[in-house]
Amino acid sequence: MNKQKLFYVPMIALVLLFALFSPMFSVYAQEAAETPKKTLIMGTSPDFPPYESVDAKNNGEIIGLDIDIAKTILSELGYELQIQSMDFSGLIAAMQTGRVDFVMSGMSATEERKKSVDFSDPYYFARNTIVSKADNNYETLESLEGLVVGAQLGSVQEAVANQVPNASEVRKLNKIADLILEINSNRIAAAIVEDAVAVEMTNANPSLVMNFLPADANDGGYAIAFPKGSPYVEEFNTVIADMKESGKLDELLQQWFPEPEPKKVDSVESSKALIDFSVLQGYVPYILKGVGVTLLFTLVSALLGLILGSILSLFKISGIKPLKWFATGYTSIFRGTPLLVQLTLIYYATPQLTGYDIPPLLAAGLAFGLNSAAYLSETIRAGIMAVDKGQQEAAMALGIPYRKMMISIIFPQALRNILPALVNECVALIKESSLVSIIGVADLMRRADIVRADTFRAFEALLLVAAIYYVLVLILTSLAHMLERRLRRGD
Amino acid sequence: MIKVQQLTKSYGKQQVLKGISTSVNKGEVVAIIGPSGSGKSTFLRCLNLLEVPTSGTILIGDQELTSPKADVASIRQHIGMVFQHFHLFPHMTVLENITFAPTQVKGISQEEAKRKAMELLTKVGLADKADSYPSKLSGGQKQRVAIARSLAMEPEIMLFDEPTSALDPEMVKEVLNVIKDLADSGMTMLIVTHEMKFAREAADTIYFLDQGQLIESATPDQFFTNPQSERAIRFLEQVL
Numbered sequence: 001m002n003k004q005k006l007f008y009v010p011m012i013a014l015v016l017l018f019a020l021f022s023p024m025f026s027v028y029a030q031e032a033a034e035t036p037k038k039t040l041i042m043g044t045s046p047d048f049p050p051y052e053s054v055d056a057k058n059n060g061e062i063i064g065l066d067i068d069i070a071k072t073i074l075s076e077l078g079y080e081l082q083i084q085s086m087d088f089s090g091l092i093a094a095m096q097t098g099r100v101d102f103v104m105s106g107m108s109a110t111e112e113r114k115k116s117v118d119f120s121d122p123y124y125f126a127r128n129t130i131v132s133k134a135d136n137n138y139e140t141l142e143s144l145e146g147l148v149v150g151a152q153l154g155s156v157q158e159a160v161a162n163q164v165p166n167a168s169e170v171r172k173l174n175k176i177a178d179l180i181l182e183i184n185s186n187r188i189a190a191a192i193v194e195d196a197v198a199v200e201m202t203n204a205n206p207s208l209v210m211n212f213l214p215a216d217a218n219d220g221g222y223a224i225a226f227p228k229g230s231p232y233v234e235e236f237n238t239v240i241a242d243m244k245e246s247g248k249l250d251e252l253l254q255q256w257f258p259e260p261e262p263k264k265v266d267s268v269e270s271s272k273a274l275i276d277f278s279v280l281q282g283y284v285p286y287i288l289k290g291v292g293v294t295l296l297f298t299l300v301s302a303l304l305g306l307i308l309g310s311i312l313s314l315f316k317i318s319g320i321k322p323l324k325w326f327a328t329g330y331t332s333i334f335r336g337t338p339l340l341v342q343l344t345l346i347y348y349a350t351p352q353l354t355g356y357d358i359p360p361l362l363a364a365g366l367a368f369g370l371n372s373a374a375y376l377s378e379t380i381r382a383g384i385m386a387v388d389k390g391q392q393e394a395a396m397a398l399g400i401p402y403r404k405m406m407i408s409i410i411f412p413q414a415l416r417n418i419l420p421a422l423v424n425e426c427v428a429l430i431k432e433s434s435l436v437s438i439i440g441v442a443d444l445m446r447r448a449d450i451v452r453a454d455t456f457r458a459f460e461a462l463l464l465v466a467a468i469y470y471v472l473v474l475i476l477t478s479l480a481h482m483l484e485r486r487l488r489r490g491d
Numbered sequence: 492m493i494k495v496q497q498l499t500k501s502y503g504k505q506q507v508l509k510g511i512s513t514s515v516n517k518g519e520v521v522a523i524i525g526p527s528g529s530g531k532s533t534f535l536r537c538l539n540l541l542e543v544p545t546s547g548t549i550l551i552g553d554q555e556l557t558s559p560k561a562d563v564a565s566i567r568q569h570i571g572m573v574f575q576h577f578h579l580f581p582h583m584t585v586l587e588n589i590t591f592a593p594t595q596v597k598g599i600s601q602e603e604a605k606r607k608a609m610e611l612l613t614k615v616g617l618a619d620k621a622d623s624y625p626s627k628l629s630g631g632q633k634q635r636v637a638i639a640r641s642l643a644m645e646p647e648i649m650l651f652d653e654p655t656s657a658l659d660p661e662m663v664k665e666v667l668n669v670i671k672d673l674a675d676s677g678m679t680m681l682i683v684t685h686e687m688k689f690a691r692e693a694a695d696t697i698y699f700l701d702q703g704q705l706i707e708s709a710t711p712d713q714f715f716t717n718p719q720s721e722r723a724i725r726f727l728e729q730v731l
Contacts, residue, residue, distance in 0.1 A: 394578035398592040399568035412582045
């Protein structure tokens with residue numbers, strides 16, 4: 001029989017996948033060819049204005065104090081700057097795996113971090129503040145005694161929050177926007193936030209107030225992080241020293257840090273209402289661009305899942321023991337471990353094991369495709385088993401070879417049996433795709449997070465993307481209904 | 492044309508065929524009859540290896556079907572088979588059902604296959620159903636399409652496995668007429684059937700099987716008027 005030929009199918013699928021992404025590669029290749037200068041890649045998590053944020057109202061570029069400092073240093077040293085956006089929690093891993101050359105992301109040089117990365121001299125010392133509701137107005141850490149306090153996960157402020165005497169709990173959240181939510185819903189009494197961020201928080205949410213804490217002598221200050229043993233630390237330090245001396249650094253600081261009293265001219269109109277969609281003005285086109293990313297990603301992973309799942313299901317019914325074991329083991333592992341773990345492993349481990357710098361979208365498509373294949377292989381197997389055995393006998397009696405029989409006779413009928421289950425899988429994929437924001441793919445969810453950070457408003461962007469996801473799912477299900485009617489025309 | 496030697500087939504400990512030997516000449520029409528459970532269908536299905544024999548040899552022309560080196564798919568192209576439950580492909584139209592194997596397996600052009608299919612459909616009286624889906628056809632019509640589908644591969648041998656058993660009584664005749672026409676045209680055929688009248692009229696030879704053995708092989712006249720074995724006499728008493 002022609003079973004060996006089936007092994008070509010996954011290879012073809014992979015080639016197709018690469019072909020899909022090849023336009024991106026060629027763009028990079030051209031850039032590299034046109035610029036003889038060496039390019040350094042900077043990692044940052046652009047949800048921390050004014051240090052770094054996405055200029056979502058304009059062209060979606062990443063802007064901020066850190067970016068301007070980086071540009072100044074690199075142009076001084078004669079390097080080109082390339083910015084790679086990712087989640088704050090992934091920055092250290094990105095350095096260790098060589099995905100980025102350095103990180104600037106409002107990152108404090110803590111003793112803890114110094115164990116895994118090298119830091120430049122600090123370029124800024126932030127002061128910490130307590131942000132709370134106006135009617136509470138906590139002024140000192142002592143006044144928070146016995147209360148629940150919040151801080152951003154992985155930030156220096158986490159350590160400050162731990163100094164609150166007898167705090168009943170220190171709640172650590174991923175996003176500044178989440179902290180605002182928690183304060184407004186009285187789940188935390190106050191949040192420890194650094195000054196520049198606190199100013200924007202209180203500007204966007206008039207119900208909140210901020211109070212400065214005394215400067216902390218142990219604070220290492222914000223610094224540029226490098227992989228251990230990086231050759232660039234020295235050069236960067238020289239330029240930072242020059243900038244401090246020449247006043248260039250102060251100039252940039254003044255440019256980016258708003259004054260507490262008068263609001264920034266372009267800052268969002270503050271609103272007392274819990275939900276006010278007018279804050280999204282100007283951000284909608286930026287969020288809508290995520291639809292394409294989410295759809296492309298869903299399509300790639302669904303296709304890969306379907307092709308791989310079909311092959312696995314054939315292995316399972318093949319009766320050839322090693323193939324059966326392989327397919328069963330595969331399903332067991334990919335179903336039995338969290339998708340988030342698989343995604344992280346594929347994205348961060350691929351460059352280390354193979355040297356191939358896998359783009360985030362490809363890594364995500366691969367992880368979701370591989371995961372979905374495990375589920376689909378079971379669904380497809382059930383679909384094939386449900387096709388009348390006589391169909392196979394009729395095909396065999398006509399001398400139709402195994403592969404042709406499977407593709408043209410058995411699969412179309414199996415597909416019809418399992419279409420509702422396939423649609424379920426696709427719907428799940430569309431929604432689960434929000435996980436990819438963890439590795440910095442600018443999908444719908446990621447864009448919502450960025451806008452939440454930008455506006456310092458918690459609900460509006462979330463509700464908008466929820467509505468978009470819902471519409472996408474509606475469109476998908478009605479397409480599936482049409483397909484189902486077409487497939488059932490034989491009945 | 493077909494030569495069978497010491498054919499046996501067992502499912503586990505149960506022996507269904509207990510050493511059948513026979514040969515079928517080119518153009519010969521064989522009706523296989525016998526009580527249910529006698530192994531008629533199993534015997535027929537061994538002839539194109541839908542059932543793999545436990546032992547024995549089967550020769551189709553000069554090719555040994557039971558040899559491990561046999562190109563089974565290509566031998567099957569020369570043996571048409573019609574099933575009790577039709578097994579038409581439900582997701583294809585009548586025309587697509589008929590043209591699929593010739594175009595995909597034999598590499599005949601779409602136009603040529605279509606022309607041939609329409610010819611066959613006219614022959615079985617269903618030219619107007621070419622674009623219908625099988626679910627829209629009656630049982631008798633389905634079976635006639637199934638016969639046309641097998642004939643489209645231009646087989647040298649046709650196997651019929653109880654072709655009228657699943658049909659409503661009023662549709663039996665239309666199918667038997669098609670089979671009879673085919674028999675008259677000189678096709679080599681083996682037919683498992685319960686239609687004694689048909690067997691008597693259409694067959695050159697009657698095989699009587701009982702308990703996995705070929706008990707009698709005779710002309711219809713001999714068998715129906717003068718059966719030799721005790722079992723055949725008892726069987727005929729029950730069915731006639």
